[in-house]
Amino acid sequence: MKVFISAEDYNCDALFHPQFSRAKAFVVFDTETEEWDAYANPAIYAKGSINLDVKAALFVADRGCHVVISDNFGEYSPTMLTGINKHYKD
Secondary structure, eight states, X not given: OEEEEEESSSSTTOOXXXXXXXXXXXXXXXXXXXXXXXXXXXXXXXSSHHHHHHHHHHHHHHTTOSEEEESBOTTTHHHHTTTSEEXXXX
């Protein structure tokens, strides 16, 4: 299972970023292989909240994500992430 976490940087020690679409990166943990990886979030360069949400959600979904840990998913991301477990950080 792949778990994506919105992060402030491109490494496994990065701090959590509270906004899904505006996070600088996504840190990914694969529970089957126990390997970590990090990806730049292509959505941070998009214009408008619809584009941000859609680009970030598609990026995560296209990489086989099963779970996303973030806080603010925006207005449009939840629709794009149908079937993916979303966990809000308290």
